[in-house]
Amino acid sequence: xxxAFLPKNPWRxxxxxxxxxxxxxxxxxxxxxxxxxxxxxxxxxxxxMIMHLPLLLRLPSFIWLGIRQRRLKGFKTHMMSLKxxxxxxxxxxxxxxxxxxxxxxxxxxxxxxxxxxxxxGLFDNSHIGPGAHWVHGIAPxxxxxxxxxxxGRGHLLIVGTTGSGKTRTFDLLxxxxxxxxxxxxxxxxxxxxDLQAAAANACKVAGQEQRFMNFHPAFPESSIRIDPLRNFAxxxxxxxxxxxxxxxxxxxxxxKAFSQKALDHVIQGMILGGDRPTLLxxxxxxxxxxxxxxxxxxxxxxEKIFGEAFRAKIPAIKSTHQDTRAKALxxxxxxxxxxxxPLPDLEGLMALYEHDAVHFxxxxxxxxxxxxxxxxxxLGDLLSPDPxxxxxxxxxxxxxxxxxxxEVAYFGLDALSDSLxxxxxxxxxxxxxxxxxxxxxxxGKDLAPVHLFIDEAAEVMNxxxxxxxxxxxxxxxxxxxxxxxxxxxxxxxxSEAKARQVLANVNNLIALRVLDAETQRYxxxxxxxxxxxxxxxxxxxxxxxxxxxxxxxxxxxRLEEAEAPLFPxxxxxxLPDLHYVGKFAGGYMIKARLPLIIGx
Numbered sequence: 333x334x335x336a337f338l339p340k341n342p343w344r345x346x347x348x349x350x351x352x353x354x355x356x357x358x359x360x361x362x363x364x365x366x367x368x369x370x371x372x373x374x375x376x377x378x379x380x381m382i383m384h385l386p387l388l389l390r391l392p393s394f395i396w397l398g399i400r401q402r403r404l405k406g407f408k409t410h411m412m413s414l415k416x417x418x419x420x421x422x423x424x425x426x427x428x429x430x431x432x433x434x435x436x437x438x439x440x441x442x443x444x445x446x447x448x449x450x451x452x453g454l455f456d457n458s459h460i461g462p463g464a465h466w467v468h469g470i471a472p473x474x475x476x477x478x479x480x481x482x483x484g485r486g487h488l489l490i491v492g493t494t495g496s497g498k499t500r501t502f503d504l505l506x507x508x509x510x511x512x513x514x515x516x517x518x519x520x521x522x523x524x525x526d527l528q529a530a531a532a533n534a535c536k537v538a539g540q541e542q543r544f545m546n547f548h549p550a551f552p553e554s555s556i557r558i559d560p561l562r563n564f565a566x567x568x569x570x571x572x573x574x575x576x577x578x579x580x581x582x583x584x585x586x587x588k589a590f591s592q593k594a595l596d597h598v599i600q601g602m603i604l605g606g607d608r609p610t611l612l613x614x615x616x617x618x619x620x621x622x623x624x625x626x627x628x629x630x631x632x633x634x635e636k637i638f639g640e641a642f643r644a645k646i647p648a649i650k651s652t653h654q655d656t657r658a659k660a661l662x663x664x665x666x667x668x669x670x671x672x673x674p675l676p677d678l679e680g681l682m683a684l685y686e687h688d689a690v691h692f693x694x695x696x697x698x699x700x701x702x703x704x705x706x707x708x709x710x711l712g713d714l715l716s717p718d719p720x721x722x723x724x725x726x727x728x729x730x731x732x733x734x735x736x737x738x739e740v741a742y743f744g745l746d747a748l749s750d751s752l753x754x755x756x757x758x759x760x761x762x763x764x765x766x767x768x769x770x771x772x773x774x775x776g777k778d779l780a781p782v783h784l785f786i787d788e789a790a791e792v793m794n795x796x797x798x799x800x801x802x803x804x805x806x807x808x809x810x811x812x813x814x815x816x817x818x819x820x821x822x823x824x825x826x827s828e829a830k831a832r833q834v835l836a837n838v839n840n841l842i843a844l845r846v847l848d849a850e851t852q853r854y855x856x857x858x859x860x861x862x863x864x865x866x867x868x869x870x871x872x873x874x875x876x877x878x879x880x881x882x883x884x885x886x887x888x889x890r891l892e893e894a895e896a897p898l899f900p901x902x903x904x905x906x907l908p909d910l911h912y913v914g915k916f917a918g919g920y921m922i923k924a925r926l927p928l929i930i931g932x
Contacts, residue, residue, distance in 0.1 A: 433924030463908030492844025
């Protein structure tokens with residue numbers, strides 16, 4: 333039947349049911365009377381046909397309303413195996429599967445606002461589970477939803493309260509990135525075993541188990557070893573990378589500034605001495621003294637000028653004590669080399685070496701705990717791998733290698749056991765990735781996509797991560813971050829302006845169940861408004877005097893229009909698990925539910 337013959341309001345009560353109830357009773361009565369009165373059969377049949385005409389006209393509406401209103405009762409969770417997801421992906425690898433749902437437009441927005449106010453009892457007794465399941469039943473039907481990869485290469489923000497489905501959204505997106513053969517980096521402060529298993533299973537289903545890499549401080553025996561200081565263009569980058577995870581009083585903190593300067597001088601000295609900086613080497617330098625680093629740097633510099641003959645020029649060089657050698661080499665530099673071949677980077681290290689020891693220890697008091705917590709225990713080998721340890725079977729790698737080999741790396745930070753260490757590891761890994769992104773941006777051509785997934789992103793958010801959000805797309809790095817509320821970013825970054833900077837660089841949004849009012853407002857305010865029509869009815873009566881002949885009455889109807897949100901903010905706090913509202917680049921808005929991905 334054409335839509336023109338169907339009810340305009342699919343949520344009204346099914347009044348047609350009265351006709352369907354009365355007509356059979358009337359039919360039986362008519363047949364009984366016809367039998368008693370011996371009414372001719374032809375006349376009786378014609379009467380019955382005329383009597384059933386309203387039934388035939390109203391039956392389609394009754395059925396249609398029943399189907400539409402039954403959808404408001406809810407939907408069971410859709411279970412999907414990784415193999416089925418792979419088959420779905422192979423049908424069109426250039427499309428990103430987003431779940432099952434429908435496009436959310438102005439009509440759906442008006443219906444949602446009306447139902448939210450009406451509360452007609454159509455959706456108050458869902459047996460599927462808690463939450464407003466009726467929201468997904470507004471549309472006549474759902475279908476698999478896709479987004480072209482060419483349209484969705486921007487960054488994605490997933491927001492939702494605990495248990496609403498953020499990690500399960502990661503499962504869906506990560507598996508598809510694995511099937512496309514693209515590099516995937518997952519940073520998970522909690523160390524969710526299900527998320528780790530989902531990534532490993534995706535590699536297994538794709539027949540590429542060797543692509544999966546696992547890092548977890550709580551399980552060092554099965555973890556990869558990674559050097560977060562491996563990739564850099566200038567030594568000052570490494571100093572800033574470490575200084576950013578130091579506690580401080582803001583940009584003007586003198587202790588933090590001095591520590592960064594000291595790190596810069598030491599790192600420059602290591603590079604000049606032909607040694608690659610690692611966290612463990614830096615810790616030893618600040619713990620045991622920097623005489624050895626200075627000695628190597630000066631000897632190499634002198635060797636470039638004089639060759640091996642420089643050793644004969646310094647009598648005290650024969651001493652094996654590092655401080656004695658360093659002092660002799662420093663004196664020789666100031667007396668003979670300063671005017672011949674000055675090296676400012678080396679001079680900074682020498683000044684630092686001659687600095688008052690008591691004052692120096694006070695100024696770097698906030699740096700030493702950071703170096704200690706990143707190198708203590710098993711972390712020393714995990715974050716400062718030694719390539720000379722040939723008896724260590726654990727794989728040694730770095731961010732650039734993982735991206736080049738298109739590997740799938742899961743980093744569980746174990747933040748529940750030690751939030752400070754977990755946050756520091758995540759921040760320094762993101763800084764390393766930012767350095768790799770800079771190299772790709774400057775020198776790369778025809779770059780393969782890299783996908784970065786950060787769960788509980790506020791735990792590890794820092795300035796390099798903001799830079800990745802801002803400029804990562806030029807390096808073909810696509811970031812998906814998940815958080816519970818936007819206030820988490822403000823608390824982590826210490827500034828609402830920086831938190832807004834994070835949000836401004838994300839042009840795709842998936843909002844699961846959101847309980848925080850401020851976050852709800854942010855989601856709704858990023859959606860267009862709709863014009864909602866309503867009919868205002870009024871009536872009145874008057875009777876001047878005692879004469880009833882002068883009684884009068886009035887009745888009026890007025891059509892009003894008012895602005896309403898495209899998706900009511902109140903519904904964001906009532907969405908069931910795995911249900912979400914999505915807004916994607918170009919204004920494409922959907923209401924969808926996620927399948928629960930099941931591994932092998």
